[in-house]
Amino acid sequence: MKINKSKLWALGASVLIIWSCSNSEEVIPDLNVPEDEEDTGEVVIPLKELFEDYFEIGAAVTPQQADLGTAHGQTLRKHFSSITAENVMKPDALQRVKGQYTWSSADQLVQFAKDNNMLVRGHCLTWHSQSPDWMFYDENGDLLSRELALAQLEEHITTVVTRYKDDVYAWDVVNEAMFDWDPAGVIEYREDSPWYQMIGETYIDSAFVYARRADPNAKLFYNDYNSIFSWKRNKIYNMVKRLKDNNIPIDGIGLQGHWMVNTSEADIRTTLDLFRSLDVEIQITELDIPVYLSSDEPGATVYNDTFSFRQKMAYTMIFDVLLDYSDIITNVTFWGIGDDHTWLDQPGRKAFPFLLDEELNPKPVYFEVQKLVQNR
Numbered sequence: 001m002k003i004n005k006s007k008l009w010a011l012g013a014s015v016l017i018i019w020s021c022s023n024s025e026e027v028i029p030d031l032n033v034p035e036d037e038e039d040t041g042e043v044v045i046p047l048k049e050l051f052e053d054y055f056e057i058g059a060a061v062t063p064q065q066a067d068l069g070t071a072h073g074q075t076l077r078k079h080f081s082s083i084t085a086e087n088v089m090k091p092d093a094l095q096r097v098k099g100q101y102t103w104s105s106a107d108q109l110v111q112f113a114k115d116n117n118m119l120v121r122g123h124c125l126t127w128h129s130q131s132p133d134w135m136f137y138d139e140n141g142d143l144l145s146r147e148l149a150l151a152q153l154e155e156h157i158t159t160v161v162t163r164y165k166d167d168v169y170a171w172d173v174v175n176e177a178m179f180d181w182d183p184a185g186v187i188e189y190r191e192d193s194p195w196y197q198m199i200g201e202t203y204i205d206s207a208f209v210y211a212r213r214a215d216p217n218a219k220l221f222y223n224d225y226n227s228i229f230s231w232k233r234n235k236i237y238n239m240v241k242r243l244k245d246n247n248i249p250i251d252g253i254g255l256q257g258h259w260m261v262n263t264s265e266a267d268i269r270t271t272l273d274l275f276r277s278l279d280v281e282i283q284i285t286e287l288d289i290p291v292y293l294s295s296d297e298p299g300a301t302v303y304n305d306t307f308s309f310r311q312k313m314a315y316t317m318i319f320d321v322l323l324d325y326s327d328i329i330t331n332v333t334f335w336g337i338g339d340d341h342t343w344l345d346q347p348g349r350k351a352f353p354f355l356l357d358e359e360l361n362p363k364p365v366y367f368e369v370q371k372l373v374q375n376r
């Protein structure tokens with residue numbers, strides 16, 4: 001734990017109070033400073049309190065982090081009302097070998113959430129990536145038949161969703177099914193996905209039906225990245241409209257939110273307006289904002305004032321927009337807790353994508369976001 005000046009002062013004040021109480025009847029003024037007062041004098045309002053009138057606030061976690069004996073566990077309990085498994089609920093983690101489920105890590109996360117009064121987002125049930133080969137190929141390496149592929153998908157979804165029926169409140173039922181990087185907007189679905197190749201786009205429909213059968217109460221989401229770009233948001237819109245028109249049970253769209261410091265406000269607003277017209281819930285499921293303007297910018301390993309400035313601009317813009325749409329946004333989840341652990345880091349190039357730093361302390365950008373919310 002970081003011991004700063006104000007914490008030392010608080011400790012001193014507490015000792016003084018205890019000493020005084022035991023030595024006289026004198027009324028002692030409350031000298032305690034809030035536990036979270038930083039050197040700057042700014043009081044930290046935990047994220048889940050800051051946003052409690054608007055949406056749940058979550059983090060993606062590993063099993064090691066979901067432990068109150070660690071700084072990560074304490075930070076989770078303090079700041080977040082929702083968790084998502086970063087990896088351990090994916091198909092290859094839960095059923096790497098056909099018919100043999102491995103529940104221990106996922107169970108541990110769920111238990112941590114229950115113990116600490118948090119929600120769990122389930123990620124994810126159907127994906128072309130991080131899925132075991134047996135879901136797609138036979139022993140000769142050939143794609144499975146449509147019937148077998150669907151039967152196995154149904155078995156997987158039914159088993160997983162049933163197990164966590166009372167514990168997981170929202171599922172990413174299908175992840176990243178739309179074709180990316182197609183500005184002309186010609187190709188709708190990701191045709192290189194084995195799911196698409198075995199079944200066609202209706203694997204999406206089937207996955208939602210299986211999930212709903214297993215848990216009538218869970219919120220069922222389609223989840224994707226780059227969703228705010230015109231070519232992709234229109235595909236997602238068309239696909240979700242098709243599902244709804246066919247009475248397929250879908251409750252919402254997850255925008256992953258792997259955005260940039262120079263992400264366009266107009267793109268986010270236009271996307272939220274478009275998705276609003278589908279009458280679905282929105283969740284921001286994997287928010288992180290790396291400090292670089294582009295992948296060409298040289299990497300750094302130290303957080304500097306330029307990075308801080310960029311993130312202040314980006315995060316305040318983003319949360320301002322998200323608050324404007326809080327009638328349809330029900331959860332905003334960061335894809336990690338603090339800057340010490342993120343899928344974005346590369347050797348010699350740290351991404352620093354969160355509001356909490358590598359020691360899990362609030363960064364200056366945290367206080368800018370806090371101010372923004374308080375001033376609304």
Ligand code: G3I
Nearest residue numbers: 086087090123124129130175176225256258286335342343
């Ligand atoms: O499990 C193996 C382990 O057995 C092995 O020893 C180790 C050696 O590197 O690798 C482990 O697997 C890694 C896995 O994370 C678990 O740590 C994989 O190599 C690594 O590629 C994998 O990365 C994950 C990535 O999804 C895979 O696509 C990231 O942690 C995770 O943050 C990322 O999350 C995705 C979302 O699910 C979907 N949206 C995009 C997002 C970011 O890519």
